[in-house]
Amino acid sequence: MKTLTAARLLTLALLTALTGPALAHQGHSHTSPAVTIQSQDYKFVGPTSIPTGWTTFELRNAGKEPHHMQLVRLPSGMTQAAFLANLKQNEGAALASVEMVGGVGLLLPGQAQQVTLQLTEPGTYLELCFVPDAKGVPHLALGMVNAFQVTRAPGTAAQAQPPKADLQVKLQDFGFELPKGVTITEGAQVWAVENAGPEGHEMLVFRLAPGKTMADVAAYMAKPEGPMPMFPAGGAQAVTQGHTSYAHLNLTPGEYLLLCGIPSPANKGAPHAALGMIRPFRVVAKAPQN
Numbered sequence: 001m002k003t004l005t006a007a008r009l010l011t012l013a014l015l016t017a018l019t020g021p022a023l024a025h026q027g028h029s030h031t032s033p034a035v036t037i038q039s040q041d042y043k044f045v046g047p048t049s050i051p052t053g054w055t056t057f058e059l060r061n062a063g064k065e066p067h068h069m070q071l072v073r074l075p076s077g078m079t080q081a082a083f084l085a086n087l088k089q090n091e092g093a094a095l096a097s098v099e100m101v102g103g104v105g106l107l108l109p110g111q112a113q114q115v116t117l118q119l120t121e122p123g124t125y126l127e128l129c130f131v132p133d134a135k136g137v138p139h140l141a142l143g144m145v146n147a148f149q150v151t152r153a154p155g156t157a158a159q160a161q162p163p164k165a166d167l168q169v170k171l172q173d174f175g176f177e178l179p180k181g182v183t184i185t186e187g188a189q190v191w192a193v194e195n196a197g198p199e200g201h202e203m204l205v206f207r208l209a210p211g212k213t214m215a216d217v218a219a220y221m222a223k224p225e226g227p228m229p230m231f232p233a234g235g236a237q238a239v240t241q242g243h244t245s246y247a248h249l250n251l252t253p254g255e256y257l258l259l260c261g262i263p264s265p266a267n268k269g270a271p272h273a274a275l276g277m278i279r280p281f282r283v284v285a286k287a288p289q290n
């Protein structure tokens with residue numbers, strides 16, 4: 001499979017190395033979720049109909065494997081079967097043919113995280129999990145594709161506004177832009193993640209394993225062998241150009257990185273991480289209270 005991305009390779013290797021240090025639970029947040037979806041091995045369990053508007057989704061990983069949740073809207077006239085067939089042929093092109101509206105990044109078993117998204121258009125949406133199993137088969141081929149309808153029902157939107165963001169991140173071809181000189185402090189926080197495009201982008205958050213550096217990550221991505229130098233910490237799944245999604249993160253002090261594993265249709269399917277969409281950041285401890 002030529003379009004297997006760095007991120008997918010990383011998650012594949014993760015399955016054999018799931019004994020990392022305990023991670024902070026991602027579930028704390030300022031917003032009560034309008035929609036809770038559970039990921040299991042291998043299906044999504046959630047509502048079948050959601051009104052248009054700003055919506056906070058919470059993904060809870062109740063499985064024994066890592067999962068994420070990518071949401072897409074099928075353009076009118078495209079069937080689920082046609083999209084899935086396209087995905088098998090050319091992942092980058094198939095993703096570019098639908099509206100990617102975001103989702104929750106990779107979570108380990110027992111973790112939960114929220115994202116707030118804008119569901120603008122009514123229509124058929126899919127929940128998808130691209131994480132591969134131990135044999136390299138993406139979970140979506142094992143049953144982790146679930147359709148739901150978004151309906152225009154005036155006055156029923158769960159939220160009129162997106163949440164207030166603590167940090168703005170801009171995604172573009174090909175890099176992550178954070179405010180200059182920003183200090184990221186531990187704790188629950190909301191990141192506004194805007195895709196300035198033109199390609200679709202995601203913001204996966206990983207925490208570096210103790211003593212590991214970005215050089216170890218680069219070496220691992222070139223040749224994913226041995227224990228992973230990093231651990232998943234959620235994030236925001238892919239959005240099409242022009243969208244902003246809000247990731248509700250809960251970060252502990254340490255060294256982290258952002259990564260986009262989307263294959264680039266303009267670059268022979270090369271993952272965006274290989275084109276520059278990988279960057280480190282540090283989370284500092286709160287100053288002690290007086």
Ligand SMILES: [Cu+2]
Pocket residue numbers: 200201202260261262272277
């Ligand atoms: Cu990207």
